[in-house]
Amino acid sequence: MTERISGVLAPVVTPFRPDLAPDVDRWIAHCRWLSDNDVGLAVFGTNSEANSLAVSERADLLERLVAAGVDPGRLMPGTGTCALTDTIRLTAQAVRLGCAGVLMLPPFYYKGVSDEGLFRTFAAVIEGVGDSRLAVYLYHIPAVSQVPISLALIERLLKAYPGTVAGIKDSSGDWNNTQAMLTQFQPRGFDVFTGSETFLLANMRHGGRGCISATANVNPAAIAALHRRWQDDRADAMQASLDGVRAAFQKFPLVAALKTAIAHWGRDPGWMRLRPPLVELTEGQAGELIESLKAQAFSMPGLPAADRIR
Amino acid sequence: MTERISGVLAPVVTPFRPDLAPDVDRWIAHCRWLSDNDVGLAVFGTNSEANSLAVSERADLLERLVAAGVDPGRLMPGTGTCALTDTIRLTAQAVRLGCAGVLMLPPFYYKGVSDEGLFRTFAAVIEGVGDSRLAVYLYHIPAVSQVPISLALIERLLKAYPGTVAGIKDSSGDWNNTQAMLTQFQPRGFDVFTGSETFLLANMRHGGRGCISATANVNPAAIAALHRRWQDDRADAMQASLDGVRAAFQKFPLVAALKTAIAHWGRDPGWMRLRPPLVELTEGQAGELIESLKAQAFSMPGLPAADRIR
Numbered sequence: 001m002t003e004r005i006s007g008v009l010a011p012v013v014t015p016f017r018p019d020l021a022p023d024v025d026r027w028i029a030h031c032r033w034l035s036d037n038d039v040g041l042a043v044f045g046t047n048s049e050a051n052s053l054a055v056s057e058r059a060d061l062l063e064r065l066v067a068a069g070v071d072p073g074r075l076m077p078g079t080g081t082c083a084l085t086d087t088i089r090l091t092a093q094a095v096r097l098g099c100a101g102v103l104m105l106p107p108f109y110y111k112g113v114s115d116e117g118l119f120r121t122f123a124a125v126i127e128g129v130g131d132s133r134l135a136v137y138l139y140h141i142p143a144v145s146q147v148p149i150s151l152a153l154i155e156r157l158l159k160a161y162p163g164t165v166a167g168i169k170d171s172s173g174d175w176n177n178t179q180a181m182l183t184q185f186q187p188r189g190f191d192v193f194t195g196s197e198t199f200l201l202a203n204m205r206h207g208g209r210g211c212i213s214a215t216a217n218v219n220p221a222a223i224a225a226l227h228r229r230w231q232d233d234r235a236d237a238m239q240a241s242l243d244g245v246r247a248a249f250q251k252f253p254l255v256a257a258l259k260t261a262i263a264h265w266g267r268d269p270g271w272m273r274l275r276p277p278l279v280e281l282t283e284g285q286a287g288e289l290i291e292s293l294k295a296q297a298f299s300m301p302g303l304p305a306a307d308r309i310r
Numbered sequence: 311m312t313e314r315i316s317g318v319l320a321p322v323v324t325p326f327r328p329d330l331a332p333d334v335d336r337w338i339a340h341c342r343w344l345s346d347n348d349v350g351l352a353v354f355g356t357n358s359e360a361n362s363l364a365v366s367e368r369a370d371l372l373e374r375l376v377a378a379g380v381d382p383g384r385l386m387p388g389t390g391t392c393a394l395t396d397t398i399r400l401t402a403q404a405v406r407l408g409c410a411g412v413l414m415l416p417p418f419y420y421k422g423v424s425d426e427g428l429f430r431t432f433a434a435v436i437e438g439v440g441d442s443r444l445a446v447y448l449y450h451i452p453a454v455s456q457v458p459i460s461l462a463l464i465e466r467l468l469k470a471y472p473g474t475v476a477g478i479k480d481s482s483g484d485w486n487n488t489q490a491m492l493t494q495f496q497p498r499g500f501d502v503f504t505g506s507e508t509f510l511l512a513n514m515r516h517g518g519r520g521c522i523s524a525t526a527n528v529n530p531a532a533i534a535a536l537h538r539r540w541q542d543d544r545a546d547a548m549q550a551s552l553d554g555v556r557a558a559f560q561k562f563p564l565v566a567a568l569k570t571a572i573a574h575w576g577r578d579p580g581w582m583r584l585r586p587p588l589v590e591l592t593e594g595q596a597g598e599l600i601e602s603l604k605a606q607a608f609s610m611p612g613l614p615a616a617d618r619i620r
């Protein structure tokens with residue numbers, strides 16, 4: 001890869017049919033809307049319910065997305081699973097399809113594992129895939145994975161696989177951690193993305209590359225605008241406006257809240273559905289969310305409505 | 311199923327070849343040795359590194375084990391994964407092969423999920439498999455999964471799926487929790503297995519059915535003997551002896567320690583290998599473990615040596 005992906009990416013939410021199978025048509029339509037709003041596609045992230053999808057379901061969805069004509073140069077699928085062999089399979093597929101990079105969780109079942117064990121995992125994946133086009137973005141989300149990616153591990157991986165170990169999504173929510181990575185690793189071509197737009201402006205001002213944020217599913221244009229115009233006089237005001245929208249969503253379980261907004265503004269109740277173990281918002285929660293978004297004049301212009309999808 | 315499985319089961323450790331693929335022959339030989347020592351096979355447990363195996367690898371191994379003539383009536387494979395559809399696939403296979411039951415982790419990626427979400431998961435698996443032969447043993451191992459199985463969830467599952475929700479492996483290490491389940495649920499045919507032999511005697515004395523324990527991989531005969539003779543005068547002394555052996559293993563990362571003992575007493579260094587993110591013991595740790603086991607006159611009689619496996 002010569003030019004690295006940057007900007008704003010959405011961990012694309014996954015719609016489900018009544019039988020809980022992924023709804024491919026609704027999903028591709030949402031991916032297109034996001035692309036039209038200048039947002040890259042980090043499909044199969046935490047907010048995609050990707051870990052509730054079988055490996056075969058993920059592989060099938062990615063194949064269909066690229067076949068549908070979505071630009072793989074704007075794709076960063078999540079490929080990290082608990083199992084080395086599954087991770088190799090999904091990563092190799094992403095490379096074969098020409099994806100800009102992959103977002104890789106560490107194996108997350110065993111807790112308290114050593115950096116040596118994590119190093120061996122990433123090394124085995126990189127060598128198992130064995131393709132110079134591979135760009136790995138590490139996924140640090142300790143509150144969910146419970147398996148953090150330490151600075152020492154990044155240092156070791158960068159030394160062993162320069163070029164291939166391309167960056168990180170830092171979902172720690174800890175700006176000190178993000179800043180340490182920006183200082184130590186960004187100058188060496190290790191691209192730092194924050195895990196939410198809350199830190200987008202700060203990240204850009206310190207040399208980072210963008211953010212990969214759940215709310216980019218619902219507020220893509222405004223977040224992408226801040227990424228383009230972060231040196232603008234109005235940047236702080238734009239950040240404050242993004243923060244207001246995000247706060248409204250964060251009052252609720254996030255995946256359910258995102259789907260509620262898409263269902264509402266897309267007039268498509270089928271979008272409310274989640275795959276267990278996640279559950280939808282109650283009616284009361286959904287009403288409260290929509291009201292608080294309307295109070296901020298939030299909307300989702302151009303969102304494909306249910307009757308326009310098939 | 312008319313007669314339920316009981317007694318001592320081992321979460322069978324999984325040997326790996328130099329290329330990190332599962333070593334099927336060594337694995338089946340170890341399964342046979344465990345069966346000969348009166349221990350059932352909870353293959354694909356935490357100590358099996360099952361969560362480091364691809365779903366396809368697990369399915370293939372189980373198929374081969376049954377084809378090799380191991381009695382499926384003594385098998386309780388782990389089938390719980392993060393993904394509903396993978397869990398249904400593995401569970402349906404186990405039922406088709408005639409396994410006595412399945413040991414089912416809750417989906418463990420998302421944390422802080424509701425009992426409603428977990429209920430829907432187990433319900434969707436049970437209904438997705440749709441076979442009256444299915445016996446589900448819930449797997450409560452909060453320190454690793456970080457997703458506990460509450461008493462309220464068990465109550466709800468037992469009411470909705472009596473007969474199918476057959477019991478639990480309680481790896482909380484919290485005797486109060488085990489005792490609460492023995493009191494509330496064992497009388498209703500919900501079979502309680504403790505997650506280690508440390509609580510085997512206490513469990514039997516309170517009406518439980520046995521244990522599913524990592525150290526049954528290395529000390530099967532003695533643990534199975536206590537299960538058979540728990541009403542014996544010598545039962546407390548037998549428990550104390552088991553506790554001594556377990557303490558020696560627990561000083562080290564457990565899976566690596568179990569494999570070290572098998573490698574030593576089986577004169578088969580290949581057994582030392584783990585799949586990342588787990589790593590083997592250092593030479594110093596391995597030496598210390600073997601010495602402390604020898605000091606207790608520990609041995610593994612009849613363990614298949616490397617030259618007898620193929």
